[in-house]
Amino acid sequence: MPLLEVRDLQVRFSTRGKTVYAVNGISFDLDPGDTLGIVGESGCGKSVSSLAMLGILPKPAGRVHGGQVVFDGEDLLTLPDERLRHIRGNDIAMVFQDPMTSLNPVLTVSRQLTEALRTHLDLGKKEAAAEAASLLDRVGIPDARQRLRDYPHQFSGGMRQRVGITMAIACRPKVLIADEPTTALDVTIQAQILELLRTLVREEGMALILVTHDLGVVAGICERTHVMYAGRFVETAPTGELFANPRHPYTVGLLKSVPRLDAARKQRLDPIGGAPRDQTSEPTACAFAPRCAYASTESWEQLPVLRELDGATGPAAHRVACWNPVPEQDLVAAGIRQAPTGRQTGDQPDEERQA
């Protein structure tokens, strides 16, 4: 039995008579030590899914419409809040996007670090403070003991995110959800924070769910990646396979819009045309059809579900929810993949994309 089992999770928002269909049935499993990426453009429902799993959707507008989130044999969605509270921050913890706003400005870092320790682990004041200092030290904050007395505004952005990560890992959770942990940081700091996450996850044996809109971020960390569009997973595969052999037109679009270091200089970045789906109705067809060059009548009429490709199952499974998966020669033409035989005309990159 997996550590965390998400089945057909659906989240909706109702505000002023309008319903937003934010998450429309996502499913995945997470085993101890797994690293999982969820990638998709802004508004596709990544954050909302994470919040729903922890039972902290913005109330009263947001509510879980259906599905299950089974952790350790219990469905978190039906658990009474008091029980769920003991799991939040203790077994499943979360790192948030913006370290400038997600720390409380009027409380010391020590206070914010020790409160989870004291709530969940029943530590005394002194023990909690000592533990907080050693945690800060661990995430690479110099003078940890001194800095405990400081307030968030006395830290730089990168340091604040380190504090945010410390807060999340304080109780040694089994699952760490990191929601765009590097988006608000500048590039050099991003790399450091990702490296830190990678190390922590490896050393603690935590399972990681890394949520991001940046394929480059999942490449270095996640074994498996789910691509999300309009509240659904449209493609899921081991990360290497996804980069080498993307089959959903949206995934291909995402890959083409990421700058590549190894790409020939003449290759242009190619943003995906059109706007994300307006989510005010329940999807009944392929949500990507309006932006898709491959869309057929079926795409406009029927909702595609995830289907296995190539017969690979288990951890190697590659699934796509698409009526017309991108053909191989188009991948070659897009410069994502090498031609199967050596004979090919036109420009192509000489190597497969690397993580």
Next chain:
Amino acid sequence: MLRYVAKRLLLLVPVLIGLSILVFAYVRALPGGPAIALLGERATQESVEAINRELGLDQPIFVQYLRYAGNLIQGDFGSSVLSRRPVVEELLDRFPATVELGFAAILFAVLAGVPLGFIAAKRYQGVLDNASLVASLIGISFPVFFLALIMKYIFAVRLGWLPSIGRLDITRSLEHPTNFYLLDAVIVGDWAAFVDVVKHLLMPAIALGTIPLAIIARITRAATLDVLSEDYVRTARAKGLTTAVIDRRHILKNSLLPVVTVIGLQTGLLLTGAILTETVFAWPGVGTWMLNAINNRDYAVLQGGIVFFAFLVVVVNLLVDVSYAFLNPRIRYQ
């Protein structure tokens, strides 16, 4: 922090100088004069002039001001035309009554207003939220003296639960080492007197505190609504803290910041309200004293009273700024 306080106290000097000029000019712009007030409408020209000469009112106005300012620097506010007692002496007698009343009113406003606003925000657009909106609109638009009169009629005249005038039952004797009656009762250890003082304080404090209560409730509600959608509240939830801890530590502490500022801004309003409330409840404070002074054109008393009020406003605002810095580390460390 200490330097900041010292700087603010130094700023008080120009404020008070400017104020003394304004007050001086303003008081003299009132029609009539002390002579008429003392002698009545039908006084002879000679007797009016005699009194004016005695009070120095026959001098040119700037000479009068210089004399007044000169005395002021030595801490001499002059004497009351009516009682002939020094203004400072009378002020010392009366200001504790007003400060006690004002403090009780603010205490009432905060203790009731903050929880009310907080709960309204947490039940955003619920029945309680809407009810509190209506109640606070009524509270804000209700004239202080009218509320005072109604309360007096119901609780003193009709029901006879509470005394209607004064600070202490006249049959009761209590020593007054400080003139803050609550404090006096505690110092002397006379608990029966303490209860009596509280009973006398209750209605005036509620009447005076109602408008600030309504305003504080509205501000708390608005601030709490803002804070509720802050990222750090979500972080606190994700940590699995109890609702009580999230409310108190993470939400309330942040939403109190604007409330503290409002308390400072309310002091001026409170003091005007105090004049009305004191009049209705025959409260022997600075308010009734000044009202008398206005009726009698008692310039010295009026000037003293206004300068005192201004001083109070400045001091309270200083206290507010200091406590704001105390609550908000981003200010403290600048």
